[in-house]
Amino acid sequence: MSDFLDIALGTITMRPYVFAFFAGYLVTAVLHLGCRKTVWFTIVGYLIAFASEYSSINNGFPYGWYYYVETTRNQELWVAGVPFFDSLSFVFLSYCSYATALLVLSPVKKIKGDLVLLETGRLRRSFSALLLGSLFQVFLDIVTDPVALQGNRWFLGRIYGYSEVGTHFGVPIANYLGWLLVSALLIGALQLIDRFVGGRDKPAGVAAAPLRCLYAPFLYLCVVAFNLSVTVYIGEKLMALTGFFIFTLPVVMAAVLLFNRINRYHKDELAAHLTDFPWSPAASAGSARSSHHNS
Numbered sequence: 001m002s003d004f005l006d007i008a009l010g011t012i013t014m015r016p017y018v019f020a021f022f023a024g025y026l027v028t029a030v031l032h033l034g035c036r037k038t039v040w041f042t043i044v045g046y047l048i049a050f051a052s053e054y055s056s057i058n059n060g061f062p063y064g065w066y067y068y069v070e071t072t073r074n075q076e077l078w079v080a081g082v083p084f085f086d087s088l089s090f091v092f093l094s095y096c097s098y099a100t101a102l103l104v105l106s107p108v109k110k111i112k113g114d115l116v117l118l119e120t121g122r123l124r125r126s127f128s129a130l131l132l133g134s135l136f137q138v139f140l141d142i143v144t145d146p147v148a149l150q151g152n153r154w155f156l157g158r159i160y161g162y163s164e165v166g167t168h169f170g171v172p173i174a175n176y177l178g179w180l181l182v183s184a185l186l187i188g189a190l191q192l193i194d195r196f197v198g199g200r201d202k203p204a205g206v207a208a209a210p211l212r213c214l215y216a217p218f219l220y221l222c223v224v225a226f227n228l229s230v231t232v233y234i235g236e237k238l239m240a241l242t243g244f245f246i247f248t249l250p251v252v253m254a255a256v257l258l259f260n261r262i263n264r265y266h267k268d269e270l271a272a273h274l275t276d277f278p279w280s281p282a283a284s285a286g287s288a289r290s291s292h293h294n295s
Contacts, residue, residue, distance in 0.1 A: 007074070007075065007076060007077055008077060010072075010075045010076045010077075011076040011077040011084055011085060014072065014075060014076050015076070015085045017226065018085045018088070018089055019085075021089070021092050021219065021222070021223060022088060022089075022091070022092050024092070024215075024219045024222070025091065025092030025095055025096065025219065026038065026042075027215070028095075028096070028099070028212070028215040028216050028219060029041070029095050029216075030203060031203050031209050031212050031215065032099060032203060032212065032215075032216065033194065033198075033203060034198050034202070034203040035203075036197055036198040037193050037194060037197050037198050040193045040197050041091070041095065041189070041190050041193050042091055044189050044193065045090060045091040045094055045095075045186050045189065045190070046087055046088055046090070046091055048090075048182065048185055048186055048189060049087040049088075049090030049091065049182065049186065050079060050080075050082060050087040052178070052182045052185075053082045053086065053087055054080055054081065054082055056178065057081060057082070058081075061178070062174075062177070062178030062181050062182060063174060063175045063178035063179070064162065064163075064166075064172045064174035064175055064178065065162065065163035065164070066160055066161065066162045066163065066175075067160060067161060067163070068081060068082065068083060068159060068160045069158050069159055069160060069161065071157070071158070071159075072157065072159070083159065086159075090182070090186060091186075092219070093137055093140055093141075093223065094133070094137055094183060094186040094187055094190065095190065095216065096216045096217070096219045096220040096223070097133045097134070097136035097137035097140065097183065097187070097220060098129065098133035098136075098187045098190060098216075099133075099215075099216030099217065099220075100133070100136050100216060100217045100220045100254070101128075101129050101132035101133035101136055102117065102119050102123065102124065102129055102133075103117060103213060103214070103216075103217050103254065103258060104132060104253075104254050104257055104258075105119075105123060105126075105128055105129060105132065106118055106119045106123060106261075107261050107264065107265035107266075107269050108213070108258060108261050108262045108263070108265075109262075109263060109265065109270065109282050110262050110263050111281060111282065113210060113211075114210040114211060114281060115211055115213055115214065115262065116213065116280060116281050116282045117213035118265055118269050118270055118272075118273040118282065119273065119277075120269075120272045120273055120275075120276045120277075121194070121195070121276040122272075122276075124191065124194055125191040125194060125195055129187070129191070130184060130187050130188060130191065131184075133183070133187045134180055134183040134184045134187055135180070135183075136220070136250070137179065137183040137186075137187075138176055138179045138180050138183060139246060139247070139250065140220070140223060140224065141175070141176060141179045142168070142176060142243075142246060143224060143227050143228060143231075143243040143246065143247070144223070144227045145171045145175060145176075146168065146169035146170065146171055146231075146236075146239055147227050147230050147231045147234070147236070147239065148160075148227075149161070149162075149169070149170050149171060150234055150236065153234045154230055154233065154234055162175075169236075169239050202279040217254070221251070224243075224247055227243070228240055228243050228244065231243060270282065
């Protein structure tokens, strides 16, 4: 029993940054989706991610052939040859990528010091959210995987490698194609959970969480900033510069779209939002006119 507790504790203490991101995900997702949907997605998302990793290390699909270095097997939790923290990270990466996609796709209503995302159930479960969220997650991996592969040069440690050296800083293109597939499966699962679990339950703490539509995108940017900072720290200037260039356009586009869509919505969009989420803070803001009220 004590050995298990030591391993469980080591899982957290060896990867504190992973569990800090995971804690941020839990808070953000509960405020957005509610407790039941968050719990369901955490479990289902982990199982999908684990299955994909187990398949790849044994069959080469979907990420290509790679392997884990078992130097920490007696220090942290492993499940069937896969570090527990690694599959768990897919969950918060998928959610913050999906929520960032919703921020790009949805109109926004400004209410005093708050911004309310006028999302709808239809938009949450749309193909646009699925595709854009999946691509946002792949872009994260384009930055995280190369520096993680250099884990022996920072506090991550050398935990995995590819059977053949890939073309993108050692990472094979098959890995990114696999991430696109698995990201779509994860976000698709989240969309199904959103549809069939919990109905229109009001997430706890919504009223006390201003600007909550920005929490997940902020978490997304924190993951990007963390990995780029580590890349700079280990002296991989070209890798870091490539990462900065990759994210300049999507970050600026998202910011411009957000700014341009504040209070620029049709009254039908507000009505559809309130029909799906009658507890939304937008409901108590009165019937302020949008810039397209008469369009």
